[in-house]
Structure formats: structure tokens, C-alpha cells
Amino acid sequence: MQRRKFIRTAGIGTAVAAASGAVAAPAIAQSAPELNWRMTSSFPKSLDTLYGGAEHFAKLVAEATDNKFQIRTFAAGEIVPGLQVLDAVQNGTVEMGQTACYYFFGKDPTFALATTVPFGLNTRQMNAWLTQAGGEQMLNDFFKGYNVVGMVAGNTTAQMGGWFRKEIKTLDDLKGLKMRIAGLAGDVMTKLGVVPQQIAGGDIYPALEKGTVDAAEWVGPYDDQKLGFVKVAPYYYYPGWWEGNAALHMLISVDKFNALPKAYQGILRMAAAETNNWTAAKYDADNPKALRSLIANGAKLQPFSQQILEASFNAANEVYADLTAKNANFKKIWDSQTAFRKDGVLWFRVAENTYDNFMARQSAANKL
């Protein structure tokens, strides 16, 4: 704090001492200004990997700027409802927000491509598409229409397929099933005869308990455990083919971002990238323990059958055919993602999957 006082004093001192002082003082003020921003999140505090990423990000920015750039984080509903993060940033209510862009699927389905779509990229492929294959640029061209700059800053990694009250053995078991599932995945499920339901996180448990819904998807073991679904819908299916990864974004007001000194812009980008690492790593560290605990508490772990996965894949392709025919933004970005997916999966089939599958066999044989 002594430093700030010094800068102010110095600014006045040189303005008096030399003609150039009046110019130089604002130059310092611009290069490392003291800022107080607000970040509103789509997530509650209880989701300490998702909301924890917002806090982690703010801490990194403060540290790298000598506490000059402070970002105060707010959980969903504290100042802005969880699903209105985009509006709040766009309107200037807050400088920035933390969210999963697919929540804004209703405004334009293109938003889903910023997070994840059924049978989309896995976590590593998403990061590579974003940073190396023009993905981030394409998304930001689209985000411009909403006056926000987006930076990827977290990933849930591959999610689970959710909790079911009964076993799902064949496609027939899906017909008429009421499932809490949203967005594009809901559209795909509809083609399989599922009746998608929109239910907020806190209302899922009673709905499953009463049988108002037959199934619900949430995230993965670590987050799911907190909601206690295992007690009322013990069949725990995998994989969540609608979320092979799920990227989180920091959305920042374009005007506020452009007004920042270049150094602060760089620090925000680095903090986002570090938080991207951190969040995925935290899930990778916490999910295994939670899965063990869920199984000990009665979760019946089941893979979706190949029949169901194949039918879902085909249904998803029908949804994509519709969307790409209607929406040029969606088509442009989805074409880029599918081109990347084609090559990316081909490569993963070689070294990555073969390595992982060998290790998985050692695990199954109890040799690790």
C-alpha cells in the first residue's frame, strides 16, 4: 500500500519537476492500475471444483499483480442467478463471469460447442482444438455478438451417464423414461423416446425419490456424491456420451477487457489456462475416491450397452444434420470440431488408448 502512495506522490512530484511528468504519470497508472472486478459464477459454492476454479483464478490474478487486480467472486444467485451469467456480463452488471456456455443453448445452439456436445471431443482434444486449431478464435468471433471475450478455464473431464432407478438394458427401456437432462443431449434423447426434464440441481433428489423422474445426470462421482442420488437411483451408468469433456469459460466484457493493459490481459489468459489445468486435475484426483465410496454405498456401476451407444450416436448425427442446415455459426464451428475429432481420435487409437487399455487390464487383474 505504501507503493501506491508513492506512485501518487511521485506523479505529482515529476509533474512539477519536468514537463514530461504529466505524461509519464498516467503511463504508470495505465500499466498497473488498481482494479476491483466482480465475477459471478453459474455454480454454487458446494461445487468446490467448479466454483473453486473461480476462486483459484482470482487468487492467481491477485498474486501476479501484487494484489492490484482484485476479482471478487460470487456464487450462483448471490448477485446474479446461475443461468444469467452471460446476460450479466453482456449488460455490464459485472465485469466477468464463470460458466459453462452450453447453458445459453436456448439463445443459440452454437454456445453448446464451447462446452461439449454429444459424442464430441474428449478433454485433451478440446484443449488442442481450442488452442491449436483455431477453436478459441472461432468461438470468440461468435461471442463478439454478445459483447464478451471467452477464455477456457476448466474442464469436468468425461462425465458419467447418470443415475437410474431401474436397469437400462435395451433401447426399449429408454422409451417413455423421464430423465433430467438438458440442451442438445435432451434433443438426442428425445429421438430415443426419452422425455427430457429440466430440473435445477437442488430439486433432483426429491424428484428421483418420489419417482417424478426416473433418471438424472449430473457430473461425475465427486460432484454426484454430494447430492446423494445413490440412495434413490442406484444404477450408475457410464459413459456420459453427451459430455466426453465439458469446458468451462470465463466470459469477460469486451470493453472491460480491451481497456486493460496488455500485461493484465496476459495475466488473465495465463490464469485461465492454469485454472483449466487445475480443475481437470482436481477432478482426476477426487473422482476416483468418490467412485470407491459410491460403490461402497450401493452404487451399481453399469456401462451403457453398445446398442444404446450406437443408437445414441446415430440420433446425435440426425440432430447435427438439422442444426448445421439451419445455423451457419453452428455449422462453421461443428465442421471444425468434427474435422479435428476425426484426426484426433485416429491418433488416440494408437499410443494413448492402447496404453490406457493395457493399464486398465492390469487394474482389472488387480496388478496395479
Added chain:
Amino acid sequence: MQRRKFIRTAGIGTAVAAASGAVAAPAIAQSAPELNWRMTSSFPKSLDTLYGGAEHFAKLVAEATDNKFQIRTFAAGEIVPGLQVLDAVQNGTVEMGQTACYYFFGKDPTFALATTVPFGLNTRQMNAWLTQAGGEQMLNDFFKGYNVVGMVAGNTTAQMGGWFRKEIKTLDDLKGLKMRIAGLAGDVMTKLGVVPQQIAGGDIYPALEKGTVDAAEWVGPYDDQKLGFVKVAPYYYYPGWWEGNAALHMLISVDKFNALPKAYQGILRMAAAETNNWTAAKYDADNPKALRSLIANGAKLQPFSQQILEASFNAANEVYADLTAKNANFKKIWDSQTAFRKDGVLWFRVAENTYDNFMARQSAANKL
């Protein structure tokens, strides 16, 4: 540059104007000093993902500090030989270095655990172990003995098993095989009858051409392509079970690091994390294209047989039994990694692998 001049002028101005000025001026100098560091790399410029990571890191640090913290990068051999990076940082010849710590396996095999070991963690698991399970702290406790601070700052992702002049169908085909392979993997290979050879990158091609060696491993498609092995040893095996991931490190002189302002320390850590993302993403984006091109140019892609993988896994466990009995540092860190591997692989078997394998089948069926 005008800013720096201003700070100096201002410092003098206030020293004259007020008693507190003399104290305040050094406070600014400390919080955002102008620094010129040198980073020496273990990698040549031609490896633009590995050495490119060093350049990327330096650019991020400059950007986040308004060009006040400049790090000049040097490729292997420019000022320090590629395999003497640790010595150069430890001795204070340079402030920092970029390397794969397993090159220092000869000093202590524990160094290998900072990069990768046969049948170790995959890329995501390595990041999670480092940042969420105390890995980074354990490694830095060990690095202290060498007067360096380490930060993970890149990953090659799962590597290939290398180039062979002849097909390797059974364990018998490995007996007496001369293979360019180093470190711990060489020790495991020895147990299978392979005769490991230490050959620098540039000398591998002529050795394979003349038949001085029968096989050589390097990295993966993108880096391997540059060395042209496909022409002289076309059998391209996978996976590189000795490098399920390979983490790169920035090693920084402890004294130099501790003398940095906290903000600069934070910026270095974030730049390392961003570079960690960037390097893996670049491999994930570039390897697929290189693999296609290698196959078009005659590479005969082959998986190692289950027999060979199983025998290698068992041989690796013998090597670990020896090392953990002899070396307490190795034991402590390897015990932590294997505990993490056990849980991590169990979890990957569920959502991640099942998702990846379904997508792999769609790729094999040409449906992507």
C-alpha cells in the same frame, strides 16, 4: 521504455522531496524489477514443440510483466550442452533451464519420476498427481538437494514404441536386439534380452541405416517424422510403454527464485502451467497429421503384442523392486505415484476409457 525512465526520475524526485522517498523508491524497484535471465534448453530448435515451449514460456512472462522480466532462451549446445542443464542451473551459469528430468537418471534414478517411468501415469494422471496429490512438493523436496526449484511446463503425451528394422512378434525377437533406448526403460529392456544403446538424436538415422542398431525410440509421429526413420526402419510400434506421458520441467535456481518478488514467482508458475497445456495441445494437434503422413510414406504401424507388454510390465516391476529397496527418495515418490496410479486407472476405466474406446470404434468403422 519511457516508463522505466520515469520510475528512475521519480525515485530521485521523491528522495529529494520527502524523507520517505528513499525507502519508497527501492520498494517499487523490488516489486517490478527489470530482469534479464537466460534459460538453457535440453532440446534443439528443430523440436519446435519442446524448444517451442521454452520460447512460448519466455513470451508469456515478458507479456505479463510489461517486458520487464526478459528470459532469453538458448537451444541445446548454444551455451550449455543439452544434458548439462541441471548442472548449469545448479552452478549458477544460467538462472534457469528447460529439460526432461529423466536425463539426470545417472545422478539419481529419482529424477526419472519427475518425467515418466515405464508403465507410469498417463498425461492427465501426471498433472493430477503433481498438482493435487503432493507430487510437485515431493519432487521439489528432492530437487532442493540440487539447488533448483522445478515446475512442470510441458508434456509429450503418450509416446510411440519406436522404429524397428524387422517385425517384433514374440519375446524371442527381442533377444539380442540392439535398441537406442535410455534410462530406466533400458534397464527393463535388458531384462528382456535387448541390448540398450545410448545414441544422440542426430546419430540415430545412420546407425539404423547401417544396422549398427536394430531399433530406436524417439518421441511420437510429429518429432519422429523430422528424423526420417521411416526410410530405414519402417516397423513403427506402439505404445511406448516406457513413456505413457513425459513431463518437461523448468528448473530454476533456488536463490534466484527466492529473490524474486512474489508477483514474478506467480507469473513464472502460471507461465509454466500455460506452457504445460500448450505443449500437450500442440502434440495432440500435430501428431495426427504426422501419423497420416508417415503411414503414407511407408510406416508399418504395429501394436506390441500382449505377450511383450505383459513381460515388459513384469520386468519393470522387478526393476522397481530393486530401486525401492536401494533408494529411499525413489521409494517415497514411487509409492505415491503407484497409489495414485491405482486409483487413477480405476477411474479412467469407467467414463474416460469407455468413451474413448467407443469413439475409437466409430473411427475404425469410418463413421467420424
